[in-house]
Amino acid sequence: MIHLAIFASGTGSNTQKIIDYFRYHSAVSVSLIVSNQPNAGVLSIAAKEGIPTLLLEKERFVRGDGYVPELQKRHIGFIVLAGFLWKIPSPLIAAWPGTIINIHPALLPKYGGKGMYGSRVHEAVLANAEKESGITIHYVDELYDHGNIIFQASCPIVEEDTPETLAQKIHLLEHVHYPLVIEKTVQLQNHR
Numbered sequence: 001m002i003h004l005a006i007f008a009s010g011t012g013s014n015t016q017k018i019i020d021y022f023r024y025h026s027a028v029s030v031s032l033i034v035s036n037q038p039n040a041g042v043l044s045i046a047a048k049e050g051i052p053t054l055l056l057e058k059e060r061f062v063r064g065d066g067y068v069p070e071l072q073k074r075h076i077g078f079i080v081l082a083g084f085l086w087k088i089p090s091p092l093i094a095a096w097p098g099t100i101i102n103i104h105p106a107l108l109p110k111y112g113g114k115g116m117y118g119s120r121v122h123e124a125v126l127a128n129a130e131k132e133s134g135i136t137i138h139y140v141d142e143l144y145d146h147g148n149i150i151f152q153a154s155c156p157i158v159e160e161d162t163p164e165t166l167a168q169k170i171h172l173l174e175h176v177h178y179p180l181v182i183e184k185t186v187q188l189q190n191h192r
């Protein structure tokens with residue numbers, strides 16, 4: 001069994017989809033929800049689902065051990081970021097090489113980087129009169145939204161779109177694709 005840790009700090013709609021997808025999976029289990037927000041919706045999801053949680057403290061995460069021993073103790077084999085805003089520190093990247101992935105609500109390399117999250121992304125895309133936007137799933141390295149791209153899917157933008165309607169389209173794409181891409185990527189790493 002490969003044990004997944006999901007790092008999330010928001011409402012957790014992607015987390016819920018990932019939990020649902022792997023609920024009866026024979027090779028992958030969602031074993032830990034990690035958050036830096038004590039009031040995050042994602043922690044209520046974890047409680048409802050009976051999945052253990054880990055609440056991060058900034059100093060230890062950023063300048064300490066990155067919680068590596070904690071994650072190793074729980075036999076985490078793969079890390080999925082789903083709405084997690086802190087940069088992943090080097091001890092974590094070194095301990096899980098090629099096994100940390102993130103989802104970004106735009107077509108990287110455009111509209112990524114520090115501060116580009118949530119509605120800010122969609123506002124920027126619309127302000128530039130883009131004809132399409134989409135999602136990017138990528139490996140995580142030490143820079144924001146920077147590692148190698150694994151998968152992208154796009155959606156058209158129409159004139160009536162607002163940041164809210166665009167966010168809805170993007171969320172739909174994320175919910176459909178993220179669990180499938182996680183499954184494929186986990187299997188790929190496992191066969192190396």
Ligand code: GRF
Pocket residue numbers: 008009010011012013014015082083084103104105118171174
């Ligand atoms: C998603 O849009 C994802 O692309 C971004 O954060 C958002 C998380 O949404 N990284 P949710 O909490 O899963 O609803």
